């Protein structure tokens with residue numbers, strides 16, 4: 009099985025293929041979908057192709073009666089069925105990302121109007137609950153802000169490795185990033201998570217990334233190489249390569265992806281219709 013982290017030949021082959029197929033123009037990454045509950049062959053092929061070469065696709069659907077079931081059905085057609093039983097997930101596996109006035113939920117930044125820094129979803133999850141894909145669908149945009157930015161983490165790895173292979177190697181250290189356990193009233197809700205930032209995901213044989221740019225409550229392995237590599241990674245993310253994508257989703261638009269690195273800007277809600285995004289997190293990658 010190809011291993012782009014440890015084999016130089018595998019890496020070069022993978023890199024050349026990736027660079028030859030990447031789609032850097034966002035206009036070409038948006039797929040118009042007629043009926044999300046019943047995709048045409050062409051729509052489905054276009055979306056899976058984009059998710060194969062770029063690890064994401066944007067899509068736009070007509071207005072729906074029941075957004076929740078339409079998005080669940082849309083995702084299922086890409087074999088996105090097994091979902092993360094996240095704290096605030098509702099019945100069919102989607103979380104409603106909107107400002108919450110519930111005290112416990114409002115402690116988590118996604119449920120506020122605040123900005124969220126670069127991260128992959130579920131970076132703190134145990135390996136058996138690894139998030140390989142997520143969907144983010146816009147029911148109501150904000151009045152202002154709520155812009156998303158993302159980059160394919162595999163492309164981030166490629167850019168870092170081309171710049172300096174030692175940086176890429178440092179980020180594959182088995183204890184590169186640790187997230188302490190989440191405790192509530194002395195009870196462990198989530199165990200400590202220790203692992204590399206970039207690694208080969210055994211289940212899919214794909215290069216995977218777990219990362220958060222948050223520095224609070226995150227421990228990086230205590231070595232100069234790893235700390236410097238994290239700084240260079242952050243610099244890359246803060247920059248603007250042709251592989252950075254920036255988009256504010258309008259109503260009825262969504263992002264389907266193999267857990268790309270992403271961030272969100274702060275926003276201001278419209279008075280009567282607060283920003284509402286439906287998010288699904290899945291254990292499989294997007295498949296045809």
Ligand SMILES: [Fe+2]
Nearest residue numbers: 127128129270
């Ligand atoms: Fe996220």
